[in-house]
Amino acid sequence: MSTLSSMLEAPGALLECDDDPEAVYEFLCAKGLSDGLPVIPPTPERVERMLAYCDRDFDKPVAQIPPRFGAATPIRIASNAVMAGCKPEYFPLVMLAIEALAEEPYNLYGTQATTHPCTPMLIFNGPIANEVGINAGQNAMGNYFRANAAIGRAVRLALVNIGAAIPGIGDMATAGTPAKFTFCVAENEAASPWDPLHVELGFPKEASTVTVIAAEGPHNINDHESITAEGILMMAAGTMTITGSNNAYYVGQPCVAFGPEHAQTIAGDGLSKADVKKWLFERATLPMSRFSKEGIERRFRRKLSDQYASAPLDAPVRMVATPEDLIVIVTGGAGKHSAYIPTFGNTRAVTRALKRCDGELVKSIAELKRG
């Protein structure tokens, strides 16, 4: 394995500039190595501290990030993690998310270059999310919490700086989404009446996982009135049924993130997570007539002709292809709000567990610390 110091001797490995914070900010923005916000300068010393939590070869790529297909080596990812404001113990989770994004079903190439406003939503499950402080409570999808802000931002910076998802060149989003700065949450497993996402998917409860979704920003589901499962689910189905959603056309996996209070009400009426998915699959539908005349003719009659070629105008258009395609999590704190997160559509969610290089599940982030 090459040493960090030998890697830094390679041509182009180091950039030099004035160490004044404003000068660093100007320098990196001018180089296009930025998300537009100030960063922590990725000095060799800081990158080395980040790599203290890396049990891989620093120069061996863990992924190739399109559209440039840049080599995502730990040292490069660590530079972006420093810039984003990560603590070193966040670093294995940033790497894990990038490895998940690079799995083929996610369609990273398509999601990076598309005109659609999608970005990776990172959902963390298991004990390490809590250990490193990823917020799953009040304002879980919002600001303030360092781990949520910095881990999501580090992934986004890597997508730009390593993958060249540069607006107008490699990222063709028409208007994009503010979620492209960061979109990182943990599931509030303690407040959920159901199995957490990773257990539902077959991982052991003690595993720590990330699930990546090519997501739009969250759409709020406000329901202060319903006191039954049916009432809340009816409001959720109403929020899901939007004509401008890619999920009306493709078989992507959108997500409903229930607030704990909504989840408790639903479970209190005896509904399992599978029941919720089935309910929403059946009722989150729009009649085809709600789409434009051109949309009906071009999208449904021709492109989706196997389903809609001769379907009546009141034929239901579903927002998920199967009940199992709907991802259901519980996150956030007190309050009568949940969220619906549509997706790019032509993508599948990917879940990966955090493992040591010997293949064993990581139980505590401290296991990954070198020395």
Added chain:
Amino acid sequence: MAQLTKRGLIAAVVCSDTFMKLGSAQAKVFGVPDLPLLKIQHPLGGLNMDKVRERAAVALPQLLTLLKEQQS
């Protein structure tokens, strides 16, 4: 198209002007920096057939020129 080019076939990509930078960058990434891009006006999606024909009329001469150059 990159694969077809590497197999020795004449290949090109119809690309709207807005996407030329992406197309050019991707051709380099996929190892065919000289892959011809047939430039048309953006957009191509959401057009009626007359507008699509206009784009085709712009792309076709570029394709014919390419074929003549490649075969000569």
